[in-house]
Amino acid sequence: MSRRGPLVGEFFMNGDIACAEGGISAGCRFFAGYPITPATEVAERMSSRLPEVGGIYIQMEDELASMNAILGASWAGVKAMTATSGPGFSLMMENLGLGIMLETPCVLVNIQRAGPSTGLPTLTGQGDMMQARWGSHGCYGIIALSPTSPQECYQHTIKAFNLSEKYRIPVLVMADEIVGHMGEKVVIPPPEDIPLTPRRKPTVSPEEYLPYKPDADLIPPMANAGEGYRFHVTGLTHDERGYPVMTAEAQDRLVRRLVDKIEKNKADIIEIEEDGIDGADVVVCSYGISARVSQFAVERARDEGIKVGMLRLVTVWPFPEETIRKIAKRIKAFVVPEINCGQIALEVERCAGGAANTILVPHMGGSAHRPETIIDAIRRAVR
Amino acid sequence: MKRDEIILGGFGGQGIILAGYIMGKGASLFDKKHATHIQDYGPEARGGACRTEVVISDSRISYPYIDNPSILAVMSQEAYTKYSPRMRQDTVLLIDENLVKPKRRKHNRLFAIPATRIAQELGRTAVANVVMLGFITAVTKVVSVEAMKQAVLESVPKGTEELNMKAFDRGYSYGLEKLKTAEGEGK
Known part of the structure; x- marks a missing residue:
């Protein structure tokens, strides 16, 4: 099997493929997905590219499993992404919420098509913008980017990974069918010119580590499973130890922080x-x-x-x-x-x-x- | 600002979208112009109508769609019927004469090639799209021949380069001949 690293140079590619290459450049080494028009080319590209760079591609049984698989991969310490569209995006909503609750860095690319339901599988739409904001149940902050070209599909996917690591949150790349299927020139810089945000690791000993104790900027450092730190995650409302606490006070503390970690860092996140x-x-x-x-x-x-x-x-x-x-x-x-x-x-x-x-x-x-x-x-x- | 607008139309399976991709790639990477390639197809795996639009410009392209193409190349009767009404007075129309019967009197810049038959002679119907690309390159010069050849070479499956180059050359020389004999067949 030929082994190639991230591409470098000028390429003529569509937005879907550019999202995949952006993932590769950002260090993504795990993709779990379920092919769906018009996002299939992201999965297709990843299925051939990830083995070349020592990563893993899995075609899952559906979109629920796809979203969960990337959360698991991220907890194991691997940068992970998925891509979907239309009904697949709806199916990912529940576990997107799990990713938000578990503060799990990962990237979800949505190549939007026209809905509702099966709608126009091969044609464009931007009807998922509010779903991107509020699609999973409960209150939370979210980050979503909107590329206008294959070049931006590449860059936004890298940016999405960086923001997801920095703020410990799933980040959405909300492209659409036209941009996803549009061919244009994409310039890919050498890896040393691409700034990547590393995962924030605990600075305390395993005995002192509290998995959900935030730093001053409201983001908790994240130990990967298997690094010697206690590992416990739950979708239930939890305290700083990660254990379920079923009270209004614990809910207030946690959910307020999930909202505020985005809200109070808006100036850093927003780009116009x-x-x-x-x-x-x-x-x-x-x-x-x-x-x-x-x-x-x-x-x-x-x-x-x-x-x-x-x-x-x-x-x-x-x-x-x-x-x-x-x-x-x-x-x-x-x-x-x-x-x-x-x-x-x-x-x-x-x-x-x-x-x-x-x-x-x-x-x-x-x-x-x-x-x-x-x-x-x-x-x-x-x- | 020079803006060339090309619509390629046919049915699924002919490689229409790949042809548009190759054209955009040639213009963008090797002629160093701005190029945008968009595709339009239905949910059918093959056989449905499909279209690709390529805009080539000296400046940045914000709007990627084409209303009235400067070049229209069609490889199915349906595509001809659908897109020929969108032609301008000076639109260059290129057809696969095995698959399209045009209303000749209506077009003053019509160029026809038996692209599918040439592809069959070469042993693979699948390269008809590349024959067409060679033909378009010769007649319209919208992308330089060097750029287009390079783009074909880099876009076709490994092991088929030689066949595709033959297909391109056949279409290209057919186009040069046509240019010599007439400005357009409709006249």
Whole structure:
């Protein structure tokens, strides 16, 4: 068997394959998944690449098992990921919650297709954005990224691994079918130029170690199973020892921290791109493939003399509330194109708090927006 | 800004999407231009309509879709019927004449090649897409011949390089001949 390490150089590849290569570059050495269009190519690539780099690929019986397997791998000390779409994402929700409760670093790639149910397996959608935020039961913080190109699929997967290790949380890469199946140039730097976040290990002796005792930034160091430290995890509400405690006080302490470790570190996590927002009357806020179509529309609208800015959400969760709040005070309206019937638009509207209008440009899925639809909305917004 | 917009259409199993991928790869990696390749197919394993769109540009491509292609290459009657109404006045239309019967009077820049028959002569129907790529390269020059050949070599299964190069060369020389004899057959 030929053995190759991470790729280096320029490649023409689609977003799915770029997610897989991003995983390899980030040090992912375990993938458990169940193939599903349009995410199959991620699994396919991993099935051939992981053995080349000394990793393990397992095709599981379903998505519930896939999500659980990567949690187990992560606890054994291996960086792990899975990829899915549509119904598979729904099936992963329960164990995504387990990963959040157990504070388990791992990466879940969702190449979104149009739903509900089986929907349009081969065609695009962005209908899982709220599911990414709230899809598992209970309260929690979450991190989700939204790539717009194969190059970003590669980079975001690495970023997702780094954030997952830093904040001990499953991180979602919320791509979509167009980006996943789109071929473009991907530049892969040499491994020494890719910063990787190592797992935070305990600094105390095994006798003193409390598996869920956080450092000052609310993140607990993590001992892998088999390293000599006591190992106990449970989905039940637990104390710093990791043992179940069935009280409102323990629940408050734990869940508040699960929320706060993301909330209080938002400034470090959130990444946005702004273009021409100063002096704009209207700002188009979008993400993923819709952000690319929006950018095209924004440039056409500027040709007409409209003062329009662009705000692209690189991370969608946690949501850049402060940014929206500040911009809202200076503009007439936000225009929010997304391939669903209004999910992120609700967040924008909430944060704008009435200071600016929010105009949703919905799309039920199956393709990207027509640029004219977005240009029309921009024209309406300045009126 | 120069922006070439190519739609390739046919049915599943002909290698239409691979052909688009090869074209995008050639333009991007070897001609050093910006290129975006998108694909569109149905849930059928094979036989369903499929299409690929390639945008090649000197500048960054934000919108990857094509309304009115500058080049349309079709390898099925269904694809011809579906996409030919989207042609512009100056769109170059390329067809596999074994599979597509065009309304000739309607097109002033039509180039036809028996791509599937040539592929059969070479012993593998599967290389018809690469014959077509050679033909497109010769007629439209949208990607340089060196870049396209390199992209074909790097994209086809190991052990089939020689056959694919033969297929490309056959399509390419057929295209050069066509260019010599006529600007377009419709005239």
